[in-house]
Amino acid sequence: MNRRDVLALGAAAGAAALLPAPAISQAANRVLRFVPQANLANFDPIWGTQFVVRNASMMVWDTLYGIDNSFTPRRQMVENEEVSSDGLTWTFRLRPNLRWHDGEPVRAQDCVASLERWMVRDGMGQMIRALRQELVAVDDRTFRLRLSAPYPKMLLALGKNNTPIAFMMPERIARTDPFQQITEYVGSGPMRFNRAEWVPGARATFSRFEQYVPRDEAPNWLAGGKRMLVDRVEWIIQPDPATASAALQQGEVDWWETPLNDLIPVMRRNRNIRIDVADPLGNVGCLRFNHLHPPFNDVRARQAVAWVVNQPDFMRAVVGGDDALWKQMNGFFTPETPNYTEAGGEILSRPRDAATARRLLQEAGYNGQPVTMLVAQDLAPLSAMGQVANAALRAIGMNVDFVATDWGTVGARRASREPRERGGWNIFFTWFAGADCTNPASYLGLRAHGDGAWFGWPNDPAIEAGRDKWFAARNAAEEKAACEEINRAACQSLPFVPTGFYRAYQAWRSNVNGIVAGPLPWFWGVSKS
Amino acid sequence: MWAYIVRRVLATIPVMAVVALFVFSLLYIAPGDPAAVIAGDQATPEDVERIRASLGLDRPYLVRFADWLWDILNGDLGTSIFTNLPVSTMIAQRIEPTLSLMVVTILLAVSIAVPMGVVAAWKQGTMADRAVMGFAVLGFSVPVFVVGYVLAYVFALELDWLPVQGYTPISQGFLPWIENLILPAIALGTVYIALIARITRATMLEVLSQDYIRTARAKGVGQRAILFLHALKNAAVPIVTVIGIGIALLIGGAVVTESVFAIPGLGRLTVDAILRRDYPVIQGVVLLFSFVYVLVNLVIDLLYTLFDPRIRY
Numbered sequence: 097m098n099r100r101d102v103l104a105l106g107a108a109a110g111a112a113a114l115l116p117a118p119a120i121s122q123a124a125n126r127v128l129r130f131v132p133q134a135n136l137a138n139f140d141p142i143w144g145t146q147f148v149v150r151n152a153s154m155m156v157w158d159t160l161y162g163i164d165n166s167f168t169p170r171r172q173m174v175e176n177e178e179v180s181s182d183g184l185t186w187t188f189r190l191r192p193n194l195r196w197h198d199g200e201p202v203r204a205q206d207c208v209a210s211l212e213r214w215m216v217r218d219g220m221g222q223m224i225r226a227l228r229q230e231l232v233a234v235d236d237r238t239f240r241l242r243l244s245a246p247y248p249k250m251l252l253a254l255g256k257n258n259t260p261i262a263f264m265m266p267e268r269i270a271r272t273d274p275f276q277q278i279t280e281y282v283g284s285g286p287m288r289f290n291r292a293e294w295v296p297g298a299r300a301t302f303s304r305f306e307q308y309v310p311r312d313e314a315p316n317w318l319a320g321g322k323r324m325l326v327d328r329v330e331w332i333i334q335p336d337p338a339t340a341s342a343a344l345q346q347g348e349v350d351w352w353e354t355p356l357n358d359l360i361p362v363m364r365r366n367r368n369i370r371i372d373v374a375d376p377l378g379n380v381g382c383l384r385f386n387h388l389h390p391p392f393n394d395v396r397a398r399q400a401v402a403w404v405v406n407q408p409d410f411m412r413a414v415v416g417g418d419d420a421l422w423k424q425m426n427g428f429f430t431p432e433t434p435n436y437t438e439a440g441g442e443i444l445s446r447p448r449d450a451a452t453a454r455r456l457l458q459e460a461g462y463n464g465q466p467v468t469m470l471v472a473q474d475l476a477p478l479s480a481m482g483q484v485a486n487a488a489l490r491a492i493g494m495n496v497d498f499v500a501t502d503w504g505t506v507g508a509r510r511a512s513r514e515p516r517e518r519g520g521w522n523i524f525f526t527w528f529a530g531a532d533c534t535n536p537a538s539y540l541g542l543r544a545h546g547d548g549a550w551f552g553w554p555n556d557p558a559i560e561a562g563r564d565k566w567f568a569a570r571n572a573a574e575e576k577a578a579c580e581e582i583n584r585a586a587c588q589s590l591p592f593v594p595t596g597f598y599r600a601y602q603a604w605r606s607n608v609n610g611i612v613a614g615p616l617p618w619f620w621g622v623s624k625s
Numbered sequence: 626m627w628a629y630i631v632r633r634v635l636a637t638i639p640v641m642a643v644v645a646l647f648v649f650s651l652l653y654i655a656p657g658d659p660a661a662v663i664a665g666d667q668a669t670p671e672d673v674e675r676i677r678a679s680l681g682l683d684r685p686y687l688v689r690f691a692d693w694l695w696d697i698l699n700g701d702l703g704t705s706i707f708t709n710l711p712v713s714t715m716i717a718q719r720i721e722p723t724l725s726l727m728v729v730t731i732l733l734a735v736s737i738a739v740p741m742g743v744v745a746a747w748k749q750g751t752m753a754d755r756a757v758m759g760f761a762v763l764g765f766s767v768p769v770f771v772v773g774y775v776l777a778y779v780f781a782l783e784l785d786w787l788p789v790q791g792y793t794p795i796s797q798g799f800l801p802w803i804e805n806l807i808l809p810a811i812a813l814g815t816v817y818i819a820l821i822a823r824i825t826r827a828t829m830l831e832v833l834s835q836d837y838i839r840t841a842r843a844k845g846v847g848q849r850a851i852l853f854l855h856a857l858k859n860a861a862v863p864i865v866t867v868i869g870i871g872i873a874l875l876i877g878g879a880v881v882t883e884s885v886f887a888i889p890g891l892g893r894l895t896v897d898a899i900l901r902r903d904y905p906v907i908q909g910v911v912l913l914f915s916f917v918y919v920l921v922n923l924v925i926d927l928l929y930t931l932f933d934p935r936i937r938y
Contacts, residue, residue: 135897137707144663144707217672275675277709295718296708297897298889334790335884335893338774342782342789343887474900501656504902508658511673 125624126327131334131352136300140277142217145259151616155302157263157283161255162318167534169255170319173264183246190237195307196266197288204233209270214262216274220253220537249567257318257531257615258538286322286620300331315621317614325623344369344603351604353617357416363603374602377430377530377615381410381595382541383485386522387554389515391462398590400456404488406448407596413480415598422598427583428542430530431597435576440584453492466495468516470524472503481525481595510551531615536563536582544591558585637919644915649690652904659706659902680706703905712909715894722792723890727875729806734814734821742825743852746833757822764819769878773812773885780808790887813882817871824867828860861932869925876914
């Protein structure tokens with residue numbers, strides 16, 4: 097530091113001292129400091145499907161439609177749409193005055209290119225792509241999608257919150273190979289991404305986009321007017337929960353997305369902190385079988401495990417002593433949502449029965465061979481589920497090969513279709529976001545089309561038939577009936593065993609207003625006083 | 626001397642080559658697949674393969690190693706698989722906080738530990754000596770993260786004297802910079818202080834029993850001059866050696882300290898990269914750490930000549 101630096105520092109300090117206190121306070125109130133659930137390691141919501149990427153992307157990129165809290169897709173960038181009487185041709189017209197962060201107008205050509213990229217990576221997008229006859233821009237604000245067969249869930253596909261979301265990007269960016277990362281982060285959402293300030297693993301910042309024109313309707317999840325009430329959002333990555341808790345208590349951060357349950361009592365004692373459920377749709381715990389190899393290629397072995405999965409044990413291990421945070425689920429869909437059903441769910445609801453489990457194992461011909469259980473120790477819920485399952489399975493005589501490892505290893509090994517002796521596996525644990533389990537569209541764990549299914553590769557035509565019926569359903573009653581059919585089939589063939597439904601808290605400083613519970617943190621409508 | 630320095634610098638090349646080969650091979654055989662992480666849950670095996678191919682992970686071991694080595698020789702550490710940023714950029718973003726933490730910790734530790742060790746040796750068998758030794762045992766025994774949490778609780782949460790977390794670059798002022806580093810440096814430095822204090826005490830005891838010290842005392846040289854001019858200088862070689870070895874200790878401790886105090890340094894970068902299997906970043910950072918360690922050892926060797934004129938290279 098030289099003499100000039102010292103003088104400059106002194107001058108700056110003097111100027112700050114002369115600034116009226118309310119002016120400093122007002123400037124601070126325009127910056128929202130947020131601790132996200134994880135590190136923002138990349139920033140391409142189509143290439144990377146992690147929730148943290150989606151949550152940040154939601155501020156920067158806008159969507160054609162957005163679901164509200166009744167799971168109804170509402171228009172967002174779209175002004176209106178027309179669908180032909182045969183359901184084969186969709187024509188979408190964009191709202192006027194939409195602009196990218198570089199000042200260029202949003203054009204229909206941009207949306208066409210964005211949809212083309214998204215359709216390669218998204219499950220519902222792939223269905224639309226398979227039906228697509230034509231996707232073209234008609235003029236600068238209109239584009240048309242012509243299909244070979246009707247697709248009644250079109251608006252849900254374009255407005256859902258499940259990853260990857262159909263975000264709109266400028267054509268030059270959207271032309272990037274869907275398996276390569278984009279290198280430019282220009283959106284048309286309410287916030288700009290400050291790329292120069294991005295330090296992956298430490299922080300990411302966003303500044304208000306002055307030219308954003310929000311819709312007139314009140315904000316409601318992904319729908320309605322996305323009005324930003326702060327000028328800047330700073331994401332501060334906190335790898336250590338105790339430090340994040342201390343930072344929130346000290347006012348060094350304003351909002352913590354995923355506080356550790358153990359720390360909730362400490363924070364509750366601080367009158368400057370508010371705590372509430374973060375996501376009413378919660379999470380669904382999952383004990384996943386490998387259906388390709390013994391013993392779980394036999395449905396009776398899977399049923400044996402289901403008979404000893406005691407959800408209260410799993411849930412208390414996962415969330416601790418706060419019973420308000422979890423629920424028993426006697427079905428596969430997210431509890432307290434329209435499609436939740438307990439049809440056929442006796443195997444989940446009746447008292448646990450070790451004797452039946454042992455009998456089923458015997459009938460399945462289980463002879464004590466090792467059962468390889470992959471348990472990620474670096475993710476607390478999965479470690480807890482693994483410990484409980486290990487004890488439960490050993491109690492019915494299963495020879496558990498407990499593989500304690502990290503999620504990176506589980507993520508790679510679960511893709512192996514080899515038998516356990518050659519690097520394969522029999523059981524692993526995970527959880528699904530409840531938002532993904534409200535219907536069959538994005539519910540990967542409930543796919544059962546063999547080789548094409550999610551890890552574990554279950555094969556149950558009855559589940560798939562129910563899924564097809566849901567996609568063809570024209571109203572809520574038909575959708576519910578299809579879900580009941582899926583639930584019955586799933587409780588019989590058990591693609592996985594639900595270990596319970598659980599929620600988590602979020603915490604924020606009491607001077608932060610407008611935080612709304614939802615499947616992801618919404619930054620619009622949030623202000624500081 | 627200069628010939629020695631050149632020889633030593635040249636000797637780092639095979640060392641670095643071995644480190645490079647070891648790091649690359651270790652990551653090659655380690656379980657985990659970044660392509661599976663990137664592909665996400667909806668990806669088909671073909672998608673994962675496509676991503677593996679686009680990252681170049683499907684190529685044979687030797688081809689990948691040769692490419693990586695060639696890039697390094699050309700000054701290119703590669704590009705992060707996840708952030709798509711050059712590894713050199715990511716290291717540049719993170720080097721200041723880690724360097725700041727290390728420098729402050731070393732200065733703090735040396736300025737506390739050496740006088741502590743000297744006093745303990747001087748007052749051998751007294752309460753002061755026992756207190757220093759007690760602290761040393763405690764410093765060795767208590768993990769860095771425990772010290773970190775206790776410091777944050779007392780000095781940030783309870784007393785509100787210092788911030789809990791974060792890092793402010795020195796370009797934004799010395800005070801905010803040092804404010805953010807005091808607690809992490811004490812947490813990280815505790816074990817280092819314990820180590821240096823013990824070695825200083827042991828070496829000083831040995832030196833203080835030498836004939837020339839007795840002669841100096843007989844000639845009426847003052848206690849302070851005996852301790853700091855005659856004894857400490859002669860005890861310096863082992864102390865400097867331990868300070869150098871301790872750099873490795875600091876690098877390991879920085880990983881924990883940076884996580885506890887949310888300092889965006891190289892330690893956290895390494896942990897994040899390992900958890901995600903971001904191979905180029907892991908390779909780049911480990912290589913950098915190895916280089917720094919080799920360099921520190923060289924500097925220590927050169928410092929010997931300052932403290933002991935009998936040593937010549």
